[in-house]
Amino acid sequence: MTLTYSQLEDFFYNLILTGATRMPLDVYNALKKAHDEEENPVAKKQFEAILKNIDLAARMTRPICQDTGTPYFFIEVGEDFPLKTKIKQAAESALAKLTKQGYLRPNSVDPFYFKNPGDNTGRYIPWYHFEIVEGDKLDVWYLAKGGGSEAPSTLVMSTPLKGFENLKKTVVSTIAKYGAMPCPPVIVGVAVAAGADIALTLAKKTLLWDTMARNPDPKLAKLEEALLKAVNELEIGPHGFGGKTTALNVHVDYAYRHPATFAIAVVTGCWATRKSHGVIDSTGEWEIVSKHYEPEEG
């Protein structure tokens, strides 16, 4: 059997639907832990609403948040994967179908002509990152990036001598500045790179990492822990109502920089950071490999 176009579209359809309606298990577990540890009653009430909402969305197959985000696809294409030139078409027709069916809000708007095509596509939307790898598989991460949590995105072009100082200042002051706006508790992505765009892309990609994970590099792990502790000391808490958890985690990534540059990017993912990961091969077999929240029976 060789992969057909309709199998490819089905794969994207299920990947996006899972991402929109089922909370990624790593984010859910982080929220559940924060809920269990919270002692501030108003903050705890926010966590209760969040967890109840995740459960309802899964039971009813409804979008977790009405802002179903800007669609991002991070794709690895196997060199022997057959329908390379149909990948975008399949992704976009799956998005259009899900929007028509009321699972996604039509979120793509022409900035100059104010037109909303009503199907979550448009010029450069969805946004894709492609890489070519060995093998016959297509490996896709879908990220639904909420608008509110995009607001705090910050870029600082530091001098290298002041690099780490500016990094620490930028992370803490960005989270303090935006407060409840990005729907905390947030996941904070930080990256250092040669160019502005490289730093922002890497920072955003960290939202795909396991939410509870610590960096395998001990130096970066220590930095992540120090930043997380500092951010949580702000006591902004879920939706700004105080308590222990302002951020679920801080991830730090980097690219080699230029001798003269030290680009620092900080991005946030809201508590409802929605992502799903799937793989389809040249025979049409596919699987959602990311784990998601499953409601208990009854």
Place this chain on the structure above:
Amino acid sequence: MSESRVFHLKTPLRDEDVEQLKLGDIVYLSGTVFTARDEAHAKILELIEKGEPLPMDFRGLALYHCGPVVRKKNGEYEIVAAGPTTSMRMESVEAEFIEKTGVKMVIGKGGMGPKTAEAMKKYKAVYATFTGGAAVLAAAAVKRVKNVYWLEELGIPEAVWVLEVEEFGPLVVTIDTTGRNYYDEKLTAAREKAEKEIIPRLLEEKIP
């Protein structure tokens, strides 16, 4: 914030209904709520400016900063998901909106600024927060869509959806009719702590 008082209120809201509410109180609201985001605010204020009629009377109602997910089921609109959007985007126009429409409650997320707080004090209105992102929970409180305005022109998220809600909440009061602004107080404290304590200590740590 610590323990909260709980209120169950119905629209139309009168001055005395909202004047009793203080920061941190929790409200469950029943009655009529209408959604308006950036474009709808501009649209309504433009009509008022030109002296043209509004499609409905907003006095005593609750304005909801929300762009829902909506589908049609058996010819009727169904609200699928309807959590709040970031209210600060409307800060530049909200004071005028409150003055000219007579809304008594603004529901959103993330808080609003001093201009809105001042208008709430002057015209007796409150700002209340619904849990951002809890969209299915919010939709569960919507009993029916009573009407929709400018759907063609503005699209689903930006249109004005008039909703009948029952026990919509928990809504946490974060600006009251005395003009006290919870988020302003909270964030000022967080920013001061960041500047004076957290950042200086973090800079002293030899990391990385």
